[in-house]
Amino acid sequence: MFDLFRNHTKILMGLLVLLIVPSFVFFGIEGYTQFNDKQKAVAVVDGHKINQLEWDEANRQAAMRLRAQNPDVDPALLDSPEIKYATLEQLVREQVLAAAARNAHLIVGNAQVATYLSQDPTIASLRGADGKLNMEAYAQMLARQNMTPEMFEAGVRQQLSAQQVMLGVVGSGFAVPAQADVTLNAFRQARNIQYVLLKPEEYAAKVDVKPTDLEAYYKKNEAMFKRPESADIEYVELTLDALKASVTVSEADLKTYYESNKASLGEAEQRRASHILIEAPKDMPADERAKARAKADAIHAELLKNPASFGDVAKRESQDAASAEQGGDLGFFSAQNAAVVDDISKAAFALKNKGDISAVIDADFGFDIVQLTDIKPSEAPAFETVRAKLEDQYRTEQAQKTFTSTADEMGKLAFEQRDSLKPIADAFKLPIKTAAGLVHDRVQPPQVPQALGNAELISAIFADDVARNKGNTQPVAVAPSTVVVARVSKYVAAHTESLADVQEPLKKLYVTEQSAKLAQEAAKVQLEAARKSPQSLAWLPAVDVARDKAGEVPTPIVEAALRASTRQLPAFSVVDLGPQGSAILRVNKVTAPEVLPAEAQKQAEQQYAMGWSRAEMDAYYNMLKDRFKVKIHEADPKKQTALTNANK
Template structure:
């Protein structure tokens, strides 16, 4: 049969062509022909956000941050917390985009034009006659991989989405009375004395017998359940691993230095002061003429006495940002100012005073006060940086090729990670106590849900073979295998006895401390003079906890203060109990006018943020936004 097929292969191929192609034409090519469907990790308005969407969004975010800060530790970018933050941003963007669509928020051509003009890079493309240099504009947006039409459509969408929250943010306000009331509550200080009844000090008083331990074990089986866990070994392929095997040649380094001198060197900076007389382009001609006449008079004045420039600027300049500093604008490079202003400044000599310069803002008189020439560090000075950058670039280009080799080896030789480790010079790492969900404090691949899912898949558990190569981050892959597996179980009493004893003693110690503390509270409330064991008085506030537990601090600051002194009992859970004597309210320290304004602004910002978050929560409910993956655990070192 197979011989017949070989002899008539052309006929067979033709038949297959006729049978298969029409099915694609009629039904389309589904991505599932080539890859498994990506799981849903979130949804908004009934539309899924898949694992692939999440991975792509995080990769783009990480690549942007790496481009902005090349030295950033990649582990920070690919931590579970960073990945989850990307998912939250993705959901937020979908929610706001849905709201903009449902609310029919539109952006007019005039509004779009105004916003485009507010982008400095586009504003500088204006020709002397006020028209836009379309060729330069096309090149500018083309550098971002967009056409002008695509860029403007994206701008329209962004502006429409901004309107969703803009109505809330722009109308939020707080009066000085509200601000003072809120800040009084936030910054209030209270003088207290504390008596602590620590559970640990009662441990020696707990009587333990076998029957009590057995009863405690039977009543609290969840405390002694051994979770499913595994011992594993794994290898990670990332940019750092590839960089270790790369050698950068001297010729490549010197070529890279020559090609990047402009970027690696410092640009020329100039410092200037100016006097601005406001005269917008659309102002009436008479008004502009009057402003020009005023500028000419001031120009004559400062040219006659250049030393008076700062004083004249203070009295006459209409630039609120620099007038108080005598017109000083500080140091700036090219492309930082509008074109006419920049051309004037970079054509002057130190100490020169320009003619009147006409810009969209009005008429300027400019004095060039200092020049910092550009400086290009030598090759030897930059060598470490050049080598690191070039090695990084070469590793990124090589990653796809090496990743394919990595995937093939772990699949084709599934009984060991040694072959891939030897081939690619990777380190085989081990870990114990690994669970299906990331353990508190887990980092790297051990905190990656996709890697853990692959490890605990039925096939991996049964055969203890290599997992497939799993993409765990941007330019990062991993493969692992289980070496030992412990299924979930409730430990028998004999194995758990020490844990039972510790838990029993801890519970009884806390109960004794709480009972003793509550009794002392009742007695001291009846006879305050009998109170003993109170620590010296301290003053606490929300920003000055004085090393007091959060529960205690919260209870003290929430307690009514209409009748003082007051006695407060605080259950500290496993830590025991505390009795607090609230002595008095300590007035806030007097603030200067500037500090008061800063506090009012801080309160207004917090109020605005609270309103925005409340509105966003409402939108999430309205459009049924849901994240289907658990939030990563907090740092276990952070205690309540």
């Protein structure tokens, strides 16, 4: 019965995630990706400009994610003004929450990041039986998302600080049972209705299409027939994989490389340590923190006299509940293990011998004392067992060393011989590829490779010297370790299609719109007849509708039925169905909702309170927008008109 309300709750929580989780958009190869300050600002938050290229790239990334989730999605939907504006709003939200976090001095410490990573199920799947995180698999997983571990962990800090900004508000909404009952009963009630549909096609024959009317209609809607600049291109693509394949590797080179990298090829050194924590957050009053420090110093002095007592002292004194019962034992970990707090890891790897005890560590969350209890030295595998991996790693490193210089050489050739890509293709043994139908300032159509939708490349392609004069672009980083040089083979300027070109779809739309108007006028006439003699109309069979029980009844009719006044029944009204015509609605009676079981009623009241929390959260976010002087320079788009669909 409450599936709809539960689904609404999921939507609300999904919206909360959108509000507080950053999009982690990263761009290209350093040295070739440039978003300069002279770009047009589409929004400003706390003095920070969001420029057109950032917006274009974020929209491209969003389109890629949507396509990955639903390959059959309509490209027109991805290119709609509504989708683009939603992406801009998300960029603004991220900046607003980041500004609020800075303003409130919200700092996310290493311990919080470590806790987050230890609880992430995807990262947990990368741990071995000993609990150790496979750092190579971790880095590879992030690389597939165009991120390094440092970039990802910086994003986690940003995410956690944004959550701190909003989560204090999420639980602030509440509602008393009586208030909830009034709203929930109205929400759940059903209405018995009948209706008559007046379809536009029934009135199409009555529409007189005059050339002058069609011309006037075209001029009124001329903007919808504007077509953006478009181009067909040739391009060459330099990738790291292509360079790797060209690297020459000798057996002597590999063996030298093996000797130089033994330490990193095998299992990294691991250390086992125990610790004692005396809690004392940085924001604790100074006098209380001083007492905590004195306690830690006293414990430290005791341990130096008797290091063997560390486990017993940890059980007695440590305030880390997770490890105190085990005598402070943290198990084995490597220097890069993200699950171990950075200060503890550094202290453990700074100690030389088993049994050594660190000085008192002043950390974000308190005072720590660390004892080194065991060491597992790194072990290098035999050359033969890692040869294939070693060769791939060697090729990758050599390719990375030459990637930038190769791209620079491509740039020189692109400039010196601007009317052809053949010199570049010959020099670097790269194929000349083609792509048709690239458009300016829009999401690219499905046939265009995703990498070519890069905002910087599109700007370069449609620059006058390239688009109209058929010159080469400079190298542009379109993805990590991927650079493209392109030239235009065919260019079509932005234009508006003539009336003659769109005559048929325009006529179809005009007739549909005029037919819908005639249907609405007829509905008003029949409404008066229905009020005088309800049986004079051919009503469809009566049906009960509710918010979670619409069946096959058109949504506008259901909404109109639930909005209708029920002071006098039956109640009659006309419902505008847009291009689908009109309907005459008859509400016969109201059915009160069933009494819910106690547990279901409690759940419903909690969900209602969550709705209030959402309202509080929206209000707080809007207040933050005012505080940080948010200005969005792009107009909030209207819904796409029926003209767009007719022109498809």
